[in-house]
Amino acid sequence: MDKIKVLVAKPGLDGHDRGAKVVARALRDAGFEVVYTGLRQTPEQIAAAAAEEDVDVVAMSLLSGAHPHLFPAVVKLVREKGMKDALIIGGGVIPDGDIPALKEAGVSEVFTPGTPTGDIVEYIKAHVKK
Amino acid sequence: MSNEKIQAELDQYNASVEKAVAKFPLRGNVPEKGLYTPLDIDMTPEAYADKIGFPGVYPFTRGVQPTMYRGRFWTMRMYAGFSTAKASNERYRYLIANGGTGLSCAFDLPTQIGYDSDDPISEGEVGKVGVAIDSLADMQILFDKIDLGKVSTSMTINAPASVLLCMYIAVAEKQGVSMDKLRGTIQNDILKEYAARGTYIFPPRPSMRLITNIFEFCSKNVPLWNTISISGYHIREAGSTASQEIAFTIADGIAYVDAAIKAGMDVDAFAGRLSFFWNAHNNVLEEVAKFRASRRVWAKVMKERFGAKKAKSMMLRVHTQTAGSMLTAQQPNNNIVRVALQTAAAVMGGTQSLHTNSKDEALALPTTESVTIALRTQQIVAEESGLADVIDPLAGSYYVEAMTDRIEKEAWEYIKKIDDLGGAVAAIEKGYIQKEIQDSAYKWQMDVEAKKRIIVGVNKYQVEEEPPKGLLKVDASVGIEQSKRLADLKAGKTVPDYVAVGMTEGRNNDDVKAALAELKTAAQDENENLMPHILKAVKTYATLGEICNTLRDVFGLYEAHVSL
Numbered sequence: 001m002d003k004i005k006v007l008v009a010k011p012g013l014d015g016h017d018r019g020a021k022v023v024a025r026a027l028r029d030a031g032f033e034v035v036y037t038g039l040r041q042t043p044e045q046i047a048a049a050a051a052e053e054d055v056d057v058v059a060m061s062l063l064s065g066a067h068p069h070l071f072p073a074v075v076k077l078v079r080e081k082g083m084k085d086a087l088i089i090g091g092g093v094i095p096d097g098d099i100p101a102l103k104e105a106g107v108s109e110v111f112t113p114g115t116p117t118g119d120i121v122e123y124i125k126a127h128v129k130k
Numbered sequence: 131m132s133n134e135k136i137q138a139e140l141d142q143y144n145a146s147v148e149k150a151v152a153k154f155p156l157r158g159n160v161p162e163k164g165l166y167t168p169l170d171i172d173m174t175p176e177a178y179a180d181k182i183g184f185p186g187v188y189p190f191t192r193g194v195q196p197t198m199y200r201g202r203f204w205t206m207r208m209y210a211g212f213s214t215a216k217a218s219n220e221r222y223r224y225l226i227a228n229g230g231t232g233l234s235c236a237f238d239l240p241t242q243i244g245y246d247s248d249d250p251i252s253e254g255e256v257g258k259v260g261v262a263i264d265s266l267a268d269m270q271i272l273f274d275k276i277d278l279g280k281v282s283t284s285m286t287i288n289a290p291a292s293v294l295l296c297m298y299i300a301v302a303e304k305q306g307v308s309m310d311k312l313r314g315t316i317q318n319d320i321l322k323e324y325a326a327r328g329t330y331i332f333p334p335r336p337s338m339r340l341i342t343n344i345f346e347f348c349s350k351n352v353p354l355w356n357t358i359s360i361s362g363y364h365i366r367e368a369g370s371t372a373s374q375e376i377a378f379t380i381a382d383g384i385a386y387v388d389a390a391i392k393a394g395m396d397v398d399a400f401a402g403r404l405s406f407f408w409n410a411h412n413n414v415l416e417e418v419a420k421f422r423a424s425r426r427v428w429a430k431v432m433k434e435r436f437g438a439k440k441a442k443s444m445m446l447r448v449h450t451q452t453a454g455s456m457l458t459a460q461q462p463n464n465n466i467v468r469v470a471l472q473t474a475a476a477v478m479g480g481t482q483s484l485h486t487n488s489k490d491e492a493l494a495l496p497t498t499e500s501v502t503i504a505l506r507t508q509q510i511v512a513e514e515s516g517l518a519d520v521i522d523p524l525a526g527s528y529y530v531e532a533m534t535d536r537i538e539k540e541a542w543e544y545i546k547k548i549d550d551l552g553g554a555v556a557a558i559e560k561g562y563i564q565k566e567i568q569d570s571a572y573k574w575q576m577d578v579e580a581k582k583r584i585i586v587g588v589n590k591y592q593v594e595e596e597p598p599k600g601l602l603k604v605d606a607s608v609g610i611e612q613s614k615r616l617a618d619l620k621a622g623k624t625v626p627d628y629v630a631v632g633m634t635e636g637r638n639n640d641d642v643k644a645a646l647a648e649l650k651t652a653a654q655d656e657n658e659n660l661m662p663h664i665l666k667a668v669k670t671y672a673t674l675g676e677i678c679n680t681l682r683d684v685f686g687l688y689e690a691h692v693s694l
Contacts, residue, residue, distance in 0.1 A: 012239070012254060012255055013239035013240065013242075013243055013245075013251065013252075013255050013329075014259075014328070015239075015323070015327050015329050016328070016367075016368075017328065017368075018367070018368045018369050018455070018571050021568050021571065021572075021694060022369075022568075022571055022572055025572050026572075028694065034694070036692060036694055037692075038690050038692040039328045039690060040328070042251065064255060064258055064259050065255075065258035065259060065494070065495075065604065066239075066254035066255045066258055068254070068606070069253060069254025069606070070254050093492065093494070095493050095494055095597075095603075096597035096598075097601070112459055113458065113459040113492050113493075114459055114460055114585075116578075116579045117575065117579065118579060
């Protein structure tokens with residue numbers, strides 16, 4: 001099987017990328033192929049990168065509170081690119097109360113502060129369509 | 131007791147505990163030695179005079195003021211700002227009424243990156259991590275009924291610091307307070323934005339010019355203002371060690387001083403208004419040592435490297451914030467205890483001002499109740515704990531002095547390395563500083579996952595818990611309302627919320643256009659100080675986005691160096 005390919009993405013204006021970078025590196029160490037977008041990506045840019053890189057997973061990180069707007073926007077645009085099987089997950093400072101709406105919008109899982117990186121690796125392995 | 135005698139007794143002690151020590155469980159992040167003695171430090175009278183000395187006296191290891199908290203506690207400065215200027219103004223007045231002694235403004239991300247609330251890129255972010263400020267009118271609301279001649283205000287603003295400072299000056303003028311009376315701080319530290327925090331706009335060269343322009347303008351016109359807060363806080367939050375925090379920050383400081391001297395300023399004309407910003411992390415004694423070491427390193431840098439003459443130029447004055455990244459979403463009440471210990475570290479380290487985080491901030495912006503507990507934590511440490519009773523109370527501790535020396539040594543090694551790379555700007559452009567921070571962050575996370583580092587409630591002592599209730603939520607309507615006001619302002623209409631704070635007429639768009647054109651011309655001339663031009667534009671109610679876009683046209687955008 002080919003390597004699982006993951007796009008780690010920072011949507012919006014948030015500059016906190018400690019978590020995104022740690023997760024990206026942990027995924028790489030777990031044997032995935034990882035592309036990191038860098039900061040300040042619009043949903044359009046993330047969807048375009050996901051399509052161009054033909055990734056299996058889009059993993060978004062956001063700590064600014066803009067997730068109710070930005071996560072669903074990314075899902076919508078990624079799907080519009082025809083990537084109906086791509087696994088889309090998110091993480092960051094996300095109150096539990098916001099999670100059901102994000103899942104309804106198509107974010108498969110949301111990882112909150114304190115999650116071991118191993119849990120994210122296992123989740124991707126179990127749910128990626130490849 | 132002679133050193134030989136101490137060594138002999140230490141050998142005896144080590145032999146006596148050897149067997150027991152070999153059986154200890156492995157704990158990460160614990161110093162190799164469990165016992166420190168006079169042999170770990172050089173405490174001859176000469177060494178004391180050279181390295182430690184007295185508070186208020188070079189090299190300031192024991193503190194920058196001669197009497198520290200004996201006369202007055204540190205400034206209890208709670209960082210706050212969310213939603214609209216009106217909501218934030220209410221929070222500020224609440225904090226002042228409850229014994230807060232200085233203001234500290236948090237701006238939302240569009241404001242921090244120089245975008246108006248109606249810019250498409252701002253969607254979803256308006257009012258979220260701080261208050262949305264589009265024009266002078268919002269700033270008038272933000273400081274409504276707060277006397278800027280009395281309060282000192284810190285503003286966490288970097289790339290557009292010049293614009294927000296000009297807005298502050300303009301609000302004060304409307305209150306009848308002249309700029310030479312204003313006290314406060316702008317963060318204005320662009321280098322750590324490139325390295326760790328991410329709210330950059332322009333490339334390094336024009337960014338350094340803006341900073342130098344501010345130094346120069348303030349040295350002549352706003353002499354009591356701290357023109358920069360050179361920040362290790364975010365470097366630490368991004369994952370650095372204590373030594374890296376102070377080393378990278380002081381390297382940034384060196385770059386700012388270099389730039390100002392190159393622009394023709396005399397070091398003693400501006401260095402006294404440079405300030406710093408440290409993180410108060412979990413390891414209490416290491417943090418105290420870090421504060422002490424940082425003062426010593428900066429004093430030496432200013433005296434020996436830059437030839438500063440005034441004592442004030444050599445003093446590392448510092449604001450501190452407790453470590454946000456150490457707050458846990460799990461069992462959030464435990465965070466109150468963490469913050470109390472971090473507060474103890476900052477106070478024993480000799481901070482000049484302090485923000486304490488609230489227990490719920492791993493999940494959301496803090497509620498009024500949790501902010502109150504955080505403020506009370508400082509007041510309890512100040513009034514009840516005894517930690518503020520004497521100056522530099524841990525001086526002379528074998529362990530703390532040895533650790534102060536160790537952190538100082540590690541900082542010098544990093545500063546040397548950065549000098550060899552061509553200074554902080556070059557080191558950031560090469561990705562060196564970012565990589566060092568990332569490596570430390572990754573190591574930390576792996577240690578937590580391997581349980582070599584224990585975080586209570588996260589990887590030990592976990593419980594099943596209900597999601598916390600009553601978190602503060604900023605409604606999406608905030609962005610819509612703010613954009614409506616902004617559209618009316620840009621159309622030259624009057625806006626009821628702005629009329630209420632004295633903007634009784636709509637803005638004159640011809641004046642705005644002329645001021646922006648003048649700013650553009652000035653930006654194209656590298657020798658021109660931009661501050662007077664920005665101040666003029668701000669007073670026409672040109673928006674932050676309009677001003678920053680004018681500068682973007684001339685300066686271009688910073689392209690980040692991304693590596694993993």
